[in-house]
Amino acid sequence: MMKYFFNLLLALLLTSTVLFAENLTIPPYDNRLDKYPNTTEWYNHADIDSASAFNIGLLYDTKINDNKLAEIWYKKALFLDPNNIDALINLGVLCDDTKRYDDAIRWYKQAYSRTNNKDAANNLGLIYDHKKKYKLANLWYIKAIKKESLEAIKNLGRLYHYKLNDDVKAAEYFIALIDNKYPKDKVLTYLKNNWKLSDKTIKKGYEAQLKSKIIPEKLKYKGGI
16 A cells, blocks of 8 residues: 655645544654654644644654554644645555555545545555455556556556456556566566466557557557567
């Protein structure tokens, strides 16, 4: 799952709307924060600055491994700025990692609704893929691909190979990774050796990729197979 990292301290605050029932009270200062730089400054600004609250949440999430406090701080960041996409995505990842999939879906959809965020779309595809809702997985992967998400291209290729049993479509998406994410020889070796695809299937996938209405033109591999 894609996760976002530190924000800069904001100089100006965006006007917030009520996202939660009450203004979340920040927890008392935690001495575990002392070992990380900038935490005192962030904490002192966190009651009015979304980026500061987010940064503290990220420390709890990725360094201290306290999911409960990470969630509180991310929600505080969202109370201060409901358009804090980083906080929305990371709340989704947090819920995803703890198998609260319905909550994760809710956060990711909020992130996507605000900016058509490609990582939110890809992460939704992964959740629906895990839940075996393949039509929905396909739909969200496509939304992400149209925003040039290479991870979604890879994930959709895997969906077609492992779940939908369509290796021409699987090859179509993996070939689009050539020179965008992986070198040509690595992709072709993977398709032949790992997925056991024939040269004929790979060629059909290459031709389908060139004609695709889903893969952005700038991401298509046109160097021949």
